[in-house]
Amino acid sequence: MIFITPPGVVSVALKQAAEDAFPWTAIEEVAHVDQAIRIFPSTVSLILVHPDFIADAERSASDLFRYHPMAMTAVMHDDLQAERDVAIRLVTSPFVRSVFPIQVRHDISLSILGLLLQGIEYFPRALLGAAIEKPVEVVPSLPEPDEAQPVPAHLRVLTKREMQVLEMVQRGLQNKSIANDLNLSGHTVKIHLHNIISKLGARNRTEAAALYRNVAPVNAAY
Structure with a gap:
């Protein structure tokens, strides 16, 4: 698994707990998205990204997925009571497939980490609730296309x-x-x-x- 975070964000205790719980998994930590766009010694199954780097990860998504096609992608999130716009931003991100909460007990973190390593998507209920708390305006459908006209x-x-x-x-x-x-x-x-x-x-x-x-x-x- 790869952590893309500023130095010192991921605690030594969390990394040690992850290594103990998943001894077959190697942990890499890089300080920028570009440093993850390369081949690692082992197949990458999980990419965990700090919220500050989500925009960079979205811009580099095609490169990241080309190098790590089997990887689950998750944002490390510390505010499960996020504002609606933040929640929508995460839920609709073209890069984020899951959320990894970091302000929870280590046993809970490890349970979620186990799901992500298996490729199972995870979004906290509170975060999803914030994203859908107001109805989204639906744009009326356009008429059926006419193939005789060219694409603009x-x-x-x-x-x-x-x-x-x-x-x-x-x-x-x-x-x-x-x-x-x-x-x-x-x-x-x-x-x-x-x-x-x-x-x-x-x-x-x-x-x-x-x-x-x-x-x-x-x-x-x-």
Whole structure:
């Protein structure tokens, strides 16, 4: 497992407890996202990222997943009563697949760590509750596409699959629904969203959806 954190953030006690509980697991600690974009002696099963580095991890997600395709990715979070915008930021991040709470007893931390090492996603209930405490406004669906019309130049940087995902995002569908409709994993949908946001120069999925609505003709085909 790899910890991407500022020096000294991960306690010696936690690392020792993890090594004792999972003796087959090697622990690496790096101080920047770029230092994790390389081949390690053992296969990386888990990448734990400090909240300060989430933006960097999202920008480098494609590289991280290329080097560590089997890795679960989790943010080290210390505030399970986070504000709604923070909770939504974590839940909708194209990189974050789980949350690893660090302000809990070591026995609880180790139980969660065991789940993450098995590839099982974990989000604290309180954090998910904060993310959904208010209804999300759903954008009305656009008419069915007409394949006779061309894709606008602004959106031609996207692949056909990325256009499908973006069209569903602008309709207000969440990642799970998109994954089910397109027969994809939730993780794959997050990667598509990361690529869409990067290619369009958007700051988040909401801005990317706005670009689609403002630019795509009503009957464009994708």
